[in-house]
Amino acid sequence: MSIDKDKIKHISKLARISLDAKKTDSLTKDLSSIFKFIEQLNELNTDKTEPLSSILNEPLRSRKDVVNDGKIREKILENSPQKNEEFFVVPKVIE
Amino acid sequence: MQSKRKLILNKFLIDGGKNRLMSDRSEKYLINGEKDKWEVVIGLEVHAQVTSNSKLFSGSSTTFGAEPNTQVSLVDSAFPGMLPVINEYCVQQAVKTGLGLNAKINPYSVFDRKNYFYADLPQGYQISQYKNPIVGEGEITLDLPNGSKKVGIERLHLEQDAGKSIHDLDPSNTFVDLNRSGVALMEIVSKPDLRSPDEVNAYVKKLRSIMRYLGTCDGNMQEGSLRADVNVSVRKEGDTKLGTRCEIKNVNSIKFMQMAIIYESKRQVELLESGKSIDQETRLFDIKKNETRSMRSKEDAHDYRYFPDPDLLPLNLDKKLIEKIRKDLPELPDEKKERFIKEHSLTPYEANVLVSEKEISNYFEEVIKSSDKKLTKNWIMGDLFASLNEKNISISESPVTAKKMAELIDSISSGVISGRTAKEVFEIMKETGEDPKKIIESKGLQQKSDPKELEKIIDKILSDNKDKAEQYKSGKDKLFGFFVGQVMKESGGKANPQLVNEILKKKLK
Numbered sequence: 001m002s003i004d005k006d007k008i009k010h011i012s013k014l015a016r017i018s019l020d021a022k023k024t025d026s027l028t029k030d031l032s033s034i035f036k037f038i039e040q041l042n043e044l045n046t047d048k049t050e051p052l053s054s055i056l057n058e059p060l061r062s063r064k065d066v067v068n069d070g071k072i073r074e075k076i077l078e079n080s081p082q083k084n085e086e087f088f089v090v091p092k093v094i095e
Numbered sequence: 096m097q098s099k100r101k102l103i104l105n106k107f108l109i110d111g112g113k114n115r116l117m118s119d120r121s122e123k124y125l126i127n128g129e130k131d132k133w134e135v136v137i138g139l140e141v142h143a144q145v146t147s148n149s150k151l152f153s154g155s156s157t158t159f160g161a162e163p164n165t166q167v168s169l170v171d172s173a174f175p176g177m178l179p180v181i182n183e184y185c186v187q188q189a190v191k192t193g194l195g196l197n198a199k200i201n202p203y204s205v206f207d208r209k210n211y212f213y214a215d216l217p218q219g220y221q222i223s224q225y226k227n228p229i230v231g232e233g234e235i236t237l238d239l240p241n242g243s244k245k246v247g248i249e250r251l252h253l254e255q256d257a258g259k260s261i262h263d264l265d266p267s268n269t270f271v272d273l274n275r276s277g278v279a280l281m282e283i284v285s286k287p288d289l290r291s292p293d294e295v296n297a298y299v300k301k302l303r304s305i306m307r308y309l310g311t312c313d314g315n316m317q318e319g320s321l322r323a324d325v326n327v328s329v330r331k332e333g334d335t336k337l338g339t340r341c342e343i344k345n346v347n348s349i350k351f352m353q354m355a356i357i358y359e360s361k362r363q364v365e366l367l368e369s370g371k372s373i374d375q376e377t378r379l380f381d382i383k384k385n386e387t388r389s390m391r392s393k394e395d396a397h398d399y400r401y402f403p404d405p406d407l408l409p410l411n412l413d414k415k416l417i418e419k420i421r422k423d424l425p426e427l428p429d430e431k432k433e434r435f436i437k438e439h440s441l442t443p444y445e446a447n448v449l450v451s452e453k454e455i456s457n458y459f460e461e462v463i464k465s466s467d468k469k470l471t472k473n474w475i476m477g478d479l480f481a482s483l484n485e486k487n488i489s490i491s492e493s494p495v496t497a498k499k500m501a502e503l504i505d506s507i508s509s510g511v512i513s514g515r516t517a518k519e520v521f522e523i524m525k526e527t528g529e530d531p532k533k534i535i536e537s538k539g540l541q542q543k544s545d546p547k548e549l550e551k552i553i554d555k556i557l558s559d560n561k562d563k564a565e566q567y568k569s570g571k572d573k574l575f576g577f578f579v580g581q582v583m584k585e586s587g588g589k590a591n592p593q594l595v596n597e598i599l600k601k602k603l604k
Contacts, residue, residue, distance in 0.1 A: 014398060016212055053205045053227075053403040060408040065147050065184030069154035069168035076164060076172050076273075086163045087261070087270035090214040094262045094269065 003031045124291030125332055128364045132332040135360040136340075137295055137325065138287035139352075141302060142280045143312040144256065144320040145188045151255055151279035152179030152222065159318045163272040171277040173217035178406055185279040186410065188311045189229050189253050191420050192281055195309045195427055196248050196302075198233025200417050204252075206407040209399045215258035215271050223282075225401040228252035229410065235285075235305070236429055237297040238447045246298055247286030256280050275319075281312070287326065287337060292353035299323065299349050300451070304428050308453050322347045327359045329367065338363070339373040343380050343387055355380040359387045431456055439468050448476065454491045461497035466504040474504055478518065482525040494528030495521070503531040510591060516540050544591040546598065549582070552590065553598055556581045567603055575599070 008028050012019045019027065073086075082089035126133040147157060153170035170177040193200050205227040208220040230251035237244045258276040260269050283302065289295050303314040303321060314321050328340035343359060346352045358380075363373055377397075378387040403409075426434070428450040435446040435456075450456045463471045479500065483493060495503075503520060506512050512520065512535055520534050535541055543549055556578060557564050567574040582595050 010398075014210070014400065053409045054405075056408060058408060060181060060410050062181045062183035062186070063154070065149055065182050067149045067154055067156040069149075069170075070156055070166045072169075073162075073164045073167070076167050076169070082268070084270070087264075087272060088164070088214075089265070089268045089270055092262065092267055092269050093214050093260065 003028060003035055124293065126329065126360055126364050128368045130368050133329045133360070133364045133367075134332050134334070135290060135356065136287050136328045136330065136337060137289040137291075137356060138340075139283075139285045139289065139295065139298065139326070140324040141283045141285075141299065142256075142322045142324075143192075143283060143302075143306060143314070145185050145253075145279035145281055146311055146313055147182060147185050147188065147279055149182055150277040151182055151185050151253065153277055155277065157278050159315075161274055163270075163274060166274040167276065171217075172273055173219075179222065179404075181407070181410070182279065185253065186229070186412070187416070187420060188279075189251060189281055190412065190417060191309050191424070192283075192306060192311045193230030193233065193251055194417075194421050194424055195305050195311075196230070196233035196235060196251070196283075198248055198251065199231035200412065201227065201229055201231055202412045202414065202417070203227060204229040204410045204412075206253075206404045206410070207401045208404045209254075209401055211399060213257065214269055215260045215273070215276070217258070217273065217276065221255050221257065222404055222407070223254035223401075224252035227409075229412075235298065235301055237294060237301055238432075238443070239294065239297055244294070246288040246294075249284040249286050251281055251283045254280050254282055287328075287340075292356050295325075295352055295356060296349050299352070301428070304451055304453075308425055308427050310425075316348050319347060323352060325352055325355055325359075327356055327363070328373070329360050329363045338367075339375050341373065341376055341378050341387070343378050344390065346380055351380060351382060354385055355387055358385060362387065428456075435459075439463060439472065441472065445472060445476065452490070454489065458490050458497045458500075462501045462504065466501045467508045470504045470507060471501075474500065474521075478521050482521075486525075494526070495524045496528075499524060499528070499531060506531060506535060510542060510544055510593075511535065512540055512542055513592060516542070516588070541589065542591040543586050543589050544594060546594060549586075549590055549594055549598055552582055552585050553578075553595070553602060556585060557602060564603065575603070578603070 005024055005028050008019070008024055008031065012024075077084070077086075077088065080088045124135065126135060144157075145151070149155060150157060150168075150171060153168045155168045155171055156166045158166065168177075170179060190200055204224055206222050207225040209223045209225070210220040212219055228250045232250070233248035235246050235248060237246055256275045256278040258271050258273040260271055262269050264270050285298065289298055299321075303312075306312040307314050312320060316322070323346055325343040325346055326340045327343065328338035330336065330338045341359060341363070343355045346355055359378070366373060374389075377390045379390050380387050431450045432443070432446040435441050435449060436443060441449065448455075449459050459471070459475055462475065479490075479493065479495065482495070483490060503517055503524065506520075507514055507517050516535075520531050520540065523529060523534050524531060543552075560578075560581070563574055563577065567578075578599055579592070579595055582590055582599070583592070
């Protein structure tokens with residue numbers, strides 16, 4: 001897979017990261033070389049290897065179904081850019 | 096809100112028989128276009144809220160209807176550095192649901208990040224399961240008017256719910272409530288096996304019923320515990336290749352699902368017949384206008400860039416745990432239906448209605464264990480259901496409890512009151528919830544079952560109507576009914592009709 005400028009623009013749009021022309025060029029170059037390396041890894045035969053989702057050889061830790069958090073509305077809403085006692089307030093988003 | 100849901104449930108119960116007749120007429124659901132007949136192919140992605148106390152990855156409460164943003168932790172609002180820790184009960188609930196759907200449980204599953212931006216998704220991604228879901232292929236049996244039909248389940252996976260956006264509190268802003276953010280959902284994906292709005296109705300109801308029997312989802316559609324994305328495509332009758340589908344997002348009632356399917360399939364037929372093609376796209380259903388519309392903002396949305404969530408390790412299920420959950424499964428509607436048919440000589444239709452809701456089957460079982468089978472069936476499916484429908488309440492809210500219903504039925508079978516008097520008693524019970532025995536006593540409704548007392552009445556009637564008695568004896572059989580009527584009238588309707596018949600026959604010989 002090759003990385004061209006359009007691909008970089010598409011990904012930056014999805015990630016909501018704005019890039020100027022210069023940055024787009026340098027990222028295209030950098031990511032292309034990273035992909036080249038990944039393609040090199042693809043030469044290895046991994047037919048008999050299970051895909052790896054985590055490098056930690058540990059079981060997933062879990063918790064009991066107990067309510068022991070929440071009820072901190074004031075604290076949570078402190079970081080909302082617009083002041084409101086009950087809600088987060090954001091610019092209108094509607095279909 | 097609450098009452099609306101009941102209305103739908105009870106309507107289903109009462110109208111069950113009528114709907115059956117209606118759809119019996121047309122076996123196959125087809126759309127008649129200008130040129131061809133078209134088959135509709137539907138698949139559902141149902142989002143069912145897991146019944147649990149706390150959220151999937153945090154200790155905040157899941158209770159519905161709380162003050163906005165009071166059930167939100169730092170994890171749910173995605174503060175930097177917060178780590179998700181999985182709720183083991185939600186995992187068990189997903190396994191339980193999978194077993195209830197006769198599905199394959201995957202001992203190894205992985206949580207992935209589904210990346211997209213929206214105001215009610217503070218993380219900027221939803222934790223979901225993509226390549227390795229917790230539950231694989233399964234099956235649901237639908238009970239349809241013309242027999243049963245198996246619908247394939249593709250998969251079931253666990254994921255987080257998003258928050259709620261409120262658009263109508265302020266003209267220029269959207270308000271966000273994160274109480275729902277992080278609540279555990281099961282996404283249950285069907286195969287494209289459904290062929291009509293009626294089948295969708297049967298599928299959602301069956302799925303809902305199974306989960307309610309299991310206690311894994313309360314199925315409350317008004318509170319958003321059950322919503323669906325509906326995939327619709329059409330193809331010419333007889334074609335085997337699937338057409339291009341459109342996905343109608345987030346429909347929250349069965350009626351709206353049906354309306355959306357009817358509109359969308361007609362739209363697709365019109366496009367195809369006029370030589371155009373279908374764009375595979377996401378659409379929304381506008382309830383007010385009864386139409387589906389393209390959601391252009393979702394153009395890029397299918398590029399979710401899934402990858403395994405680095406904050407969570409793969410989920411390995413212990414085989415012993417799966418077996419324990421399997422062993423503890425309650426009796427599910429299909430098994431219960433078979434047992435009801437065998438044990439209580441019900442027709443499949445009657446059994447379907449009686450197992451459709453866990454509460455109804457519990458009520459039925461409590462009454463029938465001590466009472467006459469036929470009377471139990473008729474009273475519950477007749478007078479009781481009619482009263483629930485009339486008052487728009489659910490069976491668990493009925494003033495006539497199972498115990499009282501059993502007492503009423505027992506008074507009929509032991510001859511204390513006649514079936515007709517029982518209807519009178521029931522009329523009072525359904526309003527006041529009073530004990531049937533008390534009503535019978537206080538109103539003096541007991542049947543006269545003392546032969547001597549009845550003989551006295553009968554003798555009086557016979558001597559008052561000597562001429563008619565003679566006519567009867569000389570062959571005018573029809574007059575028998577007249578005598579019974581007179582005796583009943585004289586007794587104030589309380590004479591035991593069976594005894595009256597017997598004594599009259601003897602006296603008129």
